[in-house]
Amino acid sequence: MVMRLGELVETIGAGALELDVLAGALLEAMAETEPETIERWRSRGAAFFALRREARPRNR
Numbered sequence: 001m002v003m004r005l006g007e008l009v010e011t012i013g014a015g016a017l018e019l020d021v022l023a024g025a026l027l028e029a030m031a032e033t034e035p036e037t038i039e040r041w042r043s044r045g046a047a048f049f050a051l052r053r054e055a056r057p058r059n060r
Contacts, residue, residue: 012048 009015014022032038 011052 009022017025029041032041
């Protein structure tokens with residue numbers, strides 16, 4: 001489970017972004033008010049983490 005913002009940034013590959021770009025994207029996300037857009041982002045994020053959980057090797 002991702003516990004910190006820096007870990008999240010690295011996990012999704014956003015560490016390659018310039019800091020100004022990443023900050024701008026986060027500011028846009030914070031300013032977003034359209035429920036449909038926010039739900040689309042939430043759904044995409046949930047799917048990303050679900051795929052990561054499925055891809056983890058299981059101890060047998």
